[in-house]
Amino acid sequence: MHDVPMGEILKKLRELNAERVLIQTPEGLKSEAQVLADFLEENGIYAIISGDVNYGACDPADTEAKRLGCDALIHLGHSYMALHLEIPTIFVPAFAKVDVVPAIEQNIDEIKKLGRRIALVTTTQHIHQLERARAFLEGNGFEVLIGKGDSRVSWPGQVLGCNFSTAKVDADGVLFIGAGYFHPTGVAMTVKKPTLAVNPYSGDAVWMDREAERLIRKRWAQIAKAIDAQRFGVITSTKKGQLRLSEAKRMVKLLREHGKYAKLIAMNHVNYFALEGFDFDAYVVVACPRVPVDDYESWRKPVLTPREVEILLGLHNEYEFDEIVGVERGTDEPLGLSLKGPVT
Numbered sequence: 349m350h351d352v353p354m355g356e357i358l359k360k361l362r363e364l365n366a367e368r369v370l371i372q373t374p375e376g377l378k379s380e381a382q383v384l385a386d387f388l389e390e391n392g393i394y395a396i397i398s399g400d401v402n403y404g405a406c407d408p409a410d411t412e413a414k415r416l417g418c419d420a421l422i423h424l425g426h427s428y429m430a431l432h433l434e435i436p437t438i439f440v441p442a443f444a445k446v447d448v449v450p451a452i453e454q455n456i457d458e459i460k461k462l463g464r465r466i467a468l469v470t471t472t473q474h475i476h477q478l479e480r481a482r483a484f485l486e487g488n489g490f491e492v493l494i495g496k497g498d499s500r501v502s503w504p505g506q507v508l509g510c511n512f513s514t515a516k517v518d519a520d521g522v523l524f525i526g527a528g529y530f531h532p533t534g535v536a537m538t539v540k541k542p543t544l545a546v547n548p549y550s551g552d553a554v555w556m557d558r559e560a561e562r563l564i565r566k567r568w569a570q571i572a573k574a575i576d577a578q579r580f581g582v583i584t585s586t587k588k589g590q591l592r593l594s595e596a597k598r599m600v601k602l603l604r605e606h607g608k609y610a611k612l613i614a615m616n617h618v619n620y621f622a623l624e625g626f627d628f629d630a631y632v633v634v635a636c637p638r639v640p641v642d643d644y645e646s647w648r649k650p651v652l653t654p655r656e657v658e659i660l661l662g663l664h665n666e667y668e669f670d671e672i673v674g675v676e677r678g679t680d681e682p683l684g685l686s687l688k689g690p691v692t
């Protein structure tokens with residue numbers, strides 16, 4: 349369970365004079381969303397819960413909230429991403445209660461294999477403990493670098509599944525703190541340095557380099573599968589933080605210049621099931637970069653990233669992960685909920 353600061357949310361909504369709100373939640377916070385909706389209604393605010401699956405701050409439901417006549421959107425589970433929002437939006441990041449230091453202490457000998465100068469990164473869930481982790485590591489003789497990153501992230505040291513800008517510092521290796529392989533494989537594929545993932549829940553430490561190599565080999569296999577493809581569907585997403593229209597148009601142009609048939613496709617939730625029936629030999633996803641990397645097994649046609657298309661066309665021979673990059677980041681977000689969007 350995560351703590352949702354219901355009192356703070358209510359206070360912000362009262363400041364906005366909000367009478368009706370939409371609550372958007374990731375899979376893991378559905379029960380908290382429901383408790384929050386009950387709480388707001390007890391306090392005189394009409395609350396609607398979005399039933400759509402949400403994977404990230406790249407997909408705020410501000411347009412839907414406006415259409416539903418809401419005065420504000422509450423976006424649970426993620427920190428703010430620099431996007432043009434149509435309605436006041438309260439981002440409520442979820443911070444885990446687990447202490448990260450015991451898992452670091454338990455794996456200190458393994459961490460030493462990274463070298464003395466290490467980059468330290470984590471996800472939103474553990475970002476509030478990053479300075480504690482740094483202090484502990486420095487006390488054990490490490491030089492710890494926490495990258496500032498670009499505008500797609502809210503805090504130094506934060507990584508997203510599509511952005512590892514904070515890991516790109518002059519370090520010997522990267523220490524990732526968090527659960528699962530999703531983020532640290534992306535780190536290892538992007539920075540191409542030794543990457544160790546320490547899980548604060550289980551206490552396990554896993555080297556991600558081999559997993560990254562395995563994934564990259566699979567990506568080369570996808571490129572090989574598309575070698576005879578003539579007809580390409582180039583997909584971008586209408587989700588605000590995944591809409592990469594100029595890059596998608598560049599892909600269409602590039603493919604056509606190389607004698608291929610290419611069509612631009614726009615869709616909200618990018619998935620193969622919805623594309624069944626179209627006449628394409630292969631697809632290029634210019635939206636969330638994790639779709640081709642993590643979901644390709646559910647696609648019956650080869651599915652590539654823009655960089656992989658360039659490799660296919662002989663323009664590059666070195667593999668690069670397809671990141672969505674931001675611009676230079678301004679000041680750090682406060683740790684905790686933040687109100688963004690037009691406030692009148």
Ligand code: SF4
Nearest residue numbers: 403404406509510636
């Ligand atoms: S684009 Fe993909 S990886 Fe990036 S925040 Fe959105 S869902 Fe996550």
